[in-house]
Amino acid sequence: MESVKEDRPITIKDDKGNLNCCxxxxxxxxxxxxxxxxxxxxxxxxxQPHLxxxxxxxxxMSHLSPDFEGHQSVDGQRP
Structure with missing residues (x-):
């Protein structure tokens, strides 16, 4: 229910309580x-499977901002 209230798809995982593991x-x-x-x-x-x-x-990882440059590098987008 929490993910529905936050308007997130149910299949999305998050790092709550597992930051070090992530x-x-x-x-x-x-x-x-x-x-x-x-x-x-x-x-x-x-x-490809590893990437x-x-x-x-x-x-x-909820601690990373959506515009984190690491996302752009891994996704293959140029800043």
Missing amino acids: IADVVSLFITVTDKLRLEIRAMDEI WELMETMHC
Whole structure:
């Protein structure tokens, strides 16, 4: 009911009570994607699932503002 009252879709996760876990997940996923790129792994099916999970985890963190430049970098948008 809380997500309905806040006009959020029910499927959206948030980091309430799990901020440290979200931060650890973001760091881990960022390192994974970076390592794949450094190893010259360029296949979309090997990079995309990790990049998608990184984007989803970052968007779920309520402590980051919507205009956080990290969102733009991961989403592939230029500032």
